[in-house]
Amino acid sequence: MSDLHDHHPYAPSRIRALPSWLLGRAAARGHRLVAEALAAEGMRMMHHAVLSAVAELGPVSQADLGRTLSIDPKDMVAIVNDLQRDGLVTRTPDPKDRRKNAVEISADGERRLRRTQKLGDEANAELTAALTGAEREQLIDLLTRIALPQ
Amino acid sequence: MSDLHDHHPYAPSRIRALPSWLLGRAAARGHRLVAEALAAEGMRMMHHAVLSAVAELGPVSQADLGRTLSIDPKDMVAIVNDLQRDGLVTRTPDPKDRRKNAVEISADGERRLRRTQKLGDEANAELTAALTGAEREQLIDLLTRIALPQ
DNA sequence: GGGTTATCGTTGGGGCGACCAACGAATCCG
DNA sequence: CGGATTCGTTGGTCGCCCCAACGATAACCC
Numbered sequence: 001m002s003d004l005h006d007h008h009p010y011a012p013s014r015i016r017a018l019p020s021w022l023l024g025r026a027a028a029r030g031h032r033l034v035a036e037a038l039a040a041e042g043m044r045m046m047h048h049a050v051l052s053a054v055a056e057l058g059p060v061s062q063a064d065l066g067r068t069l070s071i072d073p074k075d076m077v078a079i080v081n082d083l084q085r086d087g088l089v090t091r092t093p094d095p096k097d098r099r100k101n102a103v104e105i106s107a108d109g110e111r112r113l114r115r116t117q118k119l120g121d122e123a124n125a126e127l128t129a130a131l132t133g134a135e136r137e138q139l140i141d142l143l144t145r146i147a148l149p150q
Numbered sequence: 151m152s153d154l155h156d157h158h159p160y161a162p163s164r165i166r167a168l169p170s171w172l173l174g175r176a177a178a179r180g181h182r183l184v185a186e187a188l189a190a191e192g193m194r195m196m197h198h199a200v201l202s203a204v205a206e207l208g209p210v211s212q213a214d215l216g217r218t219l220s221i222d223p224k225d226m227v228a229i230v231n232d233l234q235r236d237g238l239v240t241r242t243p244d245p246k247d248r249r250k251n252a253v254e255i256s257a258d259g260e261r262r263l264r265r266t267q268k269l270g271d272e273a274n275a276e277l278t279a280a281l282t283g284a285e286r287e288q289l290i291d292l293l294t295r296i297a298l299p300q
Numbered sequence: 301g302g303g304t305t306a307t308c309g310t311t312g313g314g315g316c317g318a319c320c321a322a323c324g325a326a327t328c329c330g
Numbered sequence: 331c332g333g334a335t336t337c338g339t340t341g342g343t344c345g346c347c348c349c350a351a352c353g354a355t356a357a358c359c360c
Contacts, residue, residue: 020180027177
């Protein structure tokens with residue numbers, strides 16, 4: 001088994017039993033897995049999230065996107081810039097409210113989204129590989145209730 | 151369904167149902183709550199984590215601390231510098247291995263730790279306020295199994 | 301024993317995500 | 331009409347993570 005010098009990497013520090021710590025570690029691993037998977041399509045997590053939200057919401061303003069995904073307006077500008085540059089979304093001035101940009105997914109964007117959604121789902125399957133289906137459902141339920149405020 | 155202008159703050163975007171996304175949001179809230187609580191004592195999360203680990207592990211090298219807490223050696227230098235400057239830990243050369251620094255908690259450090267631990271626990275209680283005790287235990291169990299690798 | 305390999309603390313640089321402050325333009329509302 | 335609000339945008343900060351390098355020291359192995 002383990003040799004003499006294998007001082008286990010963890011003391012059962014009090015820290016490690018705190019939900020906030022475990023959430024941080026689990027989130028870091030999830031982020032790493034998803035980011036690595038999406039990199040195969042040259043996409044990043046936030047870009048994929050925005051593209052997915054645009055596909056669901058139809059023509060939508062950047063501010064609405066930011067609210068639904070809790071993304072800072074500043075970051076949203078850069079993300080939509082990238083997606084537009086790559087031809088995945090269109091950004092047209094909203095005639096009804098000239099302050100707004102109507103962001104809409106393109107045909108290329110839908111094709112890209114289908115691939116990145118598959119990659120994201122696979123990464124999440126790997127993330128929760130140690131869980132049964134029922135446990136995965138319960139984890140989602142518990143997290144939803146914890147993450148809600150803001 | 152609901153009327154046209156009732157844009158609920160969230161479409162049930164596919165993204166929002168992914169464990170990786172929920173973990174990110176929940177971790178962000180946990181980090182915010184804990185950071186705000188610790189700020190009352192002028193401490194930051196990583197500083198508190200390191201101080202707590204030092205208290206548990208006794209005299210310990212920075213490298214060991216970094217491994218148990220998954221903290222980059224570069225960041226560990228800065229953290230131990232701060233803790234030492236504030237008189238919360240001592241950093242003495244290890245006579246057995248002169249490459250190592252033996253980091254040890256001080257009396258002031260233990261006093262500070264008692265207060266920050268209380269604050270951290272309270273923040274975690276608020277974080278999981280929507281959960282029953284049993285659900286909190288199960289969340290910890292599920293997260294532990296997910297966060298484990300690295 | 302001596303040469304190679306590995307570890308420790310430290311410094312440097314960089315990337316990425318989250319967050320806050322401010323601004324002009326446009327819109328809404330009383 | 332005029333004040334308050336929203337939108338997109340620019341600017342900057344902060345925390346976490348990763349990679350590369352270095353001198354000093356220790357461990358390994360022939």
